[in-house]
Structures are given as structure tokens and as C-alpha cells.
Amino acid sequence: MKFDFRGEDQEANPRExxxxxxxxxxxxxxxxxxxxxxxxxxxxxxxxPRHNNARALIRKLERDELLEELVKTFLESNQQQD
Structure with a gap:
């Protein structure tokens, strides 16, 4: 029997x-x-919730990674161009 664990090794994208x-x-x-x-x-x-595997997905990342993505996205979208 052959197992493929590649899906687990891929890093989760915080934005996604x-x-x-x-x-x-x-x-x-x-x-x-x-x-x-x-x-x-x-x-x-x-x-x-566990709905659509949301709990497992979010736990693949550290909370600081999620916060970093939120701050980065907020600041990038609200930058005033000089």
C-alpha cells in the first residue's frame, strides 16, 4: 500500500x-x-467550527502568522499614494 503525504507537507497560505x-x-x-x-x-x-474543515485549516497556522497577514493586507490596501 502506498501513502501520499504531500498534501500535509505543503504550507498553508494565511490569506487563503x-x-x-x-x-x-x-x-x-x-x-x-x-x-x-x-x-x-x-x-x-x-x-x-469544523464545518468545511475550517478548524483543522486554521490550526495549521500560528496565530501570529494570521495576524501578520491581516495587518499586512490592511496596511497595503489603505496606503495612500504620495
Missing amino acids: VLLMVYSALKEKGYNPINQLVGYLLSGDPAYI
């Missing part, structure tokens, strides 16, 4: 993970912003 988790939270009827903030502040995975 956040978007997928956001979508899963909306589908389940949660307020995605409140749930993500709760998770980022506490580290408690209970803020993220």
Missing part, C-alpha cells in the same frame, strides 16, 4: 485559510469577524 474560514463561519450563520477575533485573542479552537 482566513478566506476559507470566513466563508465557513458565514455558512454556519456565525459573525465571522467576532469568531475570528475570539480565536486570535484566545487561541481557543472552539471559536472555529
Whole structure:
């Protein structure tokens, strides 16, 4: 029997993970912003549902990686051009 673990070795993209988790939270009827903030502040995975594998996806990344992506994206999208 042959196993392929390549999918597990690939690094998760913080932007894609956040978007997928956001979508899963909306589908389940949660307020995605409140749930993500709760998770980022506490580290408690209970803020993220298992729906669409969202909890497993978000736990592949460290919370500081997610925060870095959020800050970077916010600042890049709000930069004023001189």
C-alpha cells in the first residue's frame, strides 16, 4: 500500500485559510469577524467550527502568522499614494 503525504507537507497560505474560514463561519450563520477575533485573542479552537474543515485549516497556522497577514493586507490596501 502506498501513502501520499504531500498534501500535509505543503504550507498553508494565511490569506487563503482566513478566506476559507470566513466563508465557513458565514455558512454556519456565525459573525465571522467576532469568531475570528475570539480565536486570535484566545487561541481557543472552539471559536472555529469544523464545518468545511475550517478548524483543522486554521490550526495549521500560528496565530501570529494570521495576524501578520491581516495587518499586512490592511496596511497595503489603505496606503495612500504620495
